[in-house]
Amino acid sequence: MMTNPGNRLTQGQFSFLPDLTDTQITAQIKYALSRGMAISVEYTDDPHPRNTYWEMFGMPMFDLRDPAGILMEINNCRKSFPNHYIRVMAFDSTQGWETPRMSFIVNRPKKEPGFGLVRQEVEGRRIQYTIHSYATDKPESDRY
Amino acid sequence: MNTTEKPSAGSDTLSDNALVDLAAEFKNSRIQEVLDKLDRELIGLVPVKTRIREIAALLLVDRLRKQFALTSETPTLHMSFTGNPGTGKTTVALRMAEILHRLGYVREGHLIAVTRDDLVGQYIGHTAPKTKEVIKKAMGGVLFVDEAYYLYKPENERDYGQESIEILLQIMENNRDDLVVILAGYKDKMDRFFSSNPGMRSRIAHHVDFPDYSPSELMAIAKLMLGGQNYRFSPDGEQAFAEYIPLRMKLGNFANARSIRNALDRARLRQANRLFASKTQHLTKVDLMTLEAEDIMVSRVFQDNGPETKTSDTK
Ligand SMILES: Nc1ncnc2c1ncn2[C@@H]1O[C@H](COP(=O)(O)OP(=O)(O)OP(=O)(O)O)[C@@H](O)[C@H]1O
Ligand SMILES: [Mg+2]
Numbered sequence: 396m397m398t399n400p401g402n403r404l405t406q407g408q409f410s411f412l413p414d415l416t417d418t419q420i421t422a423q424i425k426y427a428l429s430r431g432m433a434i435s436v437e438y439t440d441d442p443h444p445r446n447t448y449w450e451m452f453g454m455p456m457f458d459l460r461d462p463a464g465i466l467m468e469i470n471n472c473r474k475s476f477p478n479h480y481i482r483v484m485a486f487d488s489t490q491g492w493e494t495p496r497m498s499f500i501v502n503r504p505k506k507e508p509g510f511g512l513v514r515q516e517v518e519g520r521r522i523q524y525t526i527h528s529y530a531t532d533k534p535e536s537d538r539y
Numbered sequence: 540m541n542t543t544e545k546p547s548a549g550s551d552t553l554s555d556n557a558l559v560d561l562a563a564e565f566k567n568s569r570i571q572e573v574l575d576k577l578d579r580e581l582i583g584l585v586p587v588k589t590r591i592r593e594i595a596a597l598l599l600v601d602r603l604r605k606q607f608a609l610t611s612e613t614p615t616l617h618m619s620f621t622g623n624p625g626t627g628k629t630t631v632a633l634r635m636a637e638i639l640h641r642l643g644y645v646r647e648g649h650l651i652a653v654t655r656d657d658l659v660g661q662y663i664g665h666t667a668p669k670t671k672e673v674i675k676k677a678m679g680g681v682l683f684v685d686e687a688y689y690l691y692k693p694e695n696e697r698d699y700g701q702e703s704i705e706i707l708l709q710i711m712e713n714n715r716d717d718l719v720v721i722l723a724g725y726k727d728k729m730d731r732f733f734s735s736n737p738g739m740r741s742r743i744a745h746h747v748d749f750p751d752y753s754p755s756e757l758m759a760i761a762k763l764m765l766g767g768q769n770y771r772f773s774p775d776g777e778q779a780f781a782e783y784i785p786l787r788m789k790l791g792n793f794a795n796a797r798s799i800r801n802a803l804d805r806a807r808l809r810q811a812n813r814l815f816a817s818k819t820q821h822l823t824k825v826d827l828m829t830l831e832a833e834d835i836m837v838s839r840v841f842q843d844n845g846p847e848t849k850t851s852d853t854k
Contacts, residue, residue, distance in 0.1 A: 453668065460647045461679025463717040468675075 402509030404442050407482060407498035417466060420483070420501055424462035427485035427497055433457045435486070436468050438479045438502075440538040443510075443528050449482065469501055478504045478539040504530075504539035552608040559603045570595050573638050582763060583756040587631055590747050591638060598642040615744040616644060616719045617711050619687075619733075621726040622749025625797030628723045629685070631749075635721065636681040645719060647679035655689040658703045666699040670706045678717045687722035688732035704736060711742045752795050754784045761799050765830070770807065775832035780806075786840045802838070809834040 405411055415423070427434055435455035439446060452472040456465060465483070472481050481502035486493040508529035515523045530538040553559070565571065574595070577588060597614060604611065616639065620628040633650050640648025653673055660666040674682065684690070684707075690700040711720050722729070722739075726748065733740040752760065758781060765771055772780060780802075787798060810830050814822060 454672075456672075456675060459675055459678070460649050461717070463678040463714070464675025467714075 399509065402507045404480065404500065404503060404507055404509075406442065406444065407500060409499050414503070415499065415501065420469065421462045421466055423497070423499065424465050424483065424485075428459060428462065430485075430487065430496075431489070432485040432487050432496060433493070434459070434465050435484050436465070436472050436481065437484060438472055438476045438481045440479050440504075440535065441528065441531055442480050443526070443531070449480075452476075452481070455484075455486065473502050476502075480504065506539065553606050555607070557607075559606055561599065561603065564599055564603060568599065568641055568643075570599075570638065570641055573634070573641055577634055580763070581627060581630065581634075582759040583752055584627060584631070584749065587627075587747055587749060590745060591631075591635070594745070595638065595642060598639075598644055602643070613715050615715060615742065617743045618719070618721045618745040618747060619729060619743050620721060620723040620747050620749060621729045623725065623751055623795060625795035625799075626749035626751060627796060628749055629683070632681065632683045632721050632723065635719075639681065639719060645680050649677075649680035650683055651677040651680065652683040652685060654685050655700065658684070658690065658707075659699050661699075663699075666702045667706060670703045674706070674710050674714075674718070678714070681719045681721055683721045683723065686724045686728075688724055688728040691732055691736060693735060704739065708738050708742060754781075754788065757784050757788075757796070757799050760796050761803060764800060764803055770803075770828055770830055773829050773831050776830045776835060779832040779835035780830075783835055783838060783840060790840065803830075805838070806830050806834045809837060 399405070403410070409415060424434060433455045436452040437449035438452055439449040452475075453468060456468070459465065469481065469483065479502065480500060482498055482500050484495055485497035487496040488494070510526045510528050513525050513527050515525070517523055574588075574592065577591065581588070594616065601611070601614060618635075620632065622628055629652065632652070636645065636648050636650040639645045651673065657673055658666070658670045660669045690704050692698040692700055707720065710718070722743070724732070733743075758777075761780060761784075762772070783802065784799075787793060787802065807830070813831070813834060814826065819826075
């Protein structure tokens with residue numbers, strides 16, 4: 396059974412939709428800025444769902460008024476890592492600590508091989524399951 | 540925004556012989572309010588106000604042209620403000636941000652004021668992120684670089700300031716829709732800065748020079764400042780201040796309107812002391828508002844008429 400044709404990574408907001416256009420990304424960032432959130436751009440070539448910490452592309456950006464600066468960083472990141480996953484995160488500090496409020500993908504590799512299900516037989520013929528990203532079989536920088 | 544609704548589906552372009560209403564467009568932008576406020580709150584500065592009017596006209600006409608799909612490049616609005624200390628450069632820059640916002644040229648209309656320290660780093664690799672962070676904050680508004688010539692230190696060819704200038708140059712060219720850069724400083728130093736950085740000069744469309752104020756303008760500024768703080772001169776007090784102004788102008792480190800502000804602050808101090816020392820039981824509202832001649836006359840400016848060097852008055 397093919398549950399996810401194209402193996403598109405579905406993490407964060409909007410990931411079941413077609414890729415967001417730059418105008419749509421700008422609108423989302425504008426919303427985050429209007430709520431006073433700090434925004435960061437992150438990338439990875441290891442999109443395992445348990446890999447919460449992606450690499451930071453520069454520092455998180457605080458106190459911006461306009462989305463143009465963030466779109467500029469997204470584009471710089473796309474230029475450096477055209478074939479990686481790139482996501483935008485927005486953090487809310489109104490509670491006194493930084494809480495991730497938004498997270499959405501703004502760039503993905505051209506081909507996404509997706510994840511395989513690995514079954515491991517352990518004592519008593521019990522089965523342990525885990526998922527495994529096909530891409531990470533290859534060394535870093537050759538993955539996508 | 541006042542895009543007129545047109546039934547013709549498809550494009551929003553007006554036909555060639557349609558008429559547009561410049562007066563209506565002007566009224567809609569509510570720019571007159573800002574210009575009036577500028578006239579009310581800033582004394583003198585005629586060349587500056589004229590230039591602001593011209594820029595407003597240019598942007599309005601540009602908007603009308605867009606309705607006919609007469610495309611042209613976004614006009615460059617990077618500026619340089621030159622003039623002596625206290626001539627109102629920072630004050631006008633703040634207003635500029637508001638005006639450009641009303642005209643829809645910048646999206647947010649805030650002003651980020653920086654100097655060399657905010658842009659240039661201490662070690663290799665520090666400057667670019669620092670400059671870029673400032674630029675990102677200024678996007679959607681105005682980036683005001685005070686004493687811009689300190690970015691360029693010709694005596695040190697490895698100075699990191701050059702790196703910052705290069706990033707600014709690139710942004711000023713490629714991100715004209717995203718921010719307006721205003722460089723400010725004293726005229727002679729600015730001229731030298733531009734002659735050694737021709738790239739910077741050519742990216743700046745408007746060189747605005749802020750003249751020094753005349754004694755009568757300074758008097759008007761003084762009254763405006765006092766009014767704003769609910770003070771006023773008594774007739775004698777005004778006379779004394781009128782004598783004070785030319786004497787103060789002759790001294791070193793005279794900083795135009797800022798010196799006036801400082802002089803008034805000191806006069807308020809003396810007024811309070813005078814009231815306190817008089818031990819009067821009943822003070823009226825007028826007493827509390829009025830600066831008398833003696834509040835001015837005790838100033839050191841009147842004591843000796845030789846040039847004073849120790850007035851701590853520059854900033
Ligand atoms: N034309 C004016 N009318 C009324 N107030 C003025 C005028 N020009 C300047 N001021 C006042 O004088 C003070 C100094 O002005 P401002 O800080 O804008 O000067 P500046 O040119 O930026 O000086 P510097 O070069 O030293 O930074 C401010 O408090 C401002 O409100
Ligand atoms: Mg200033």
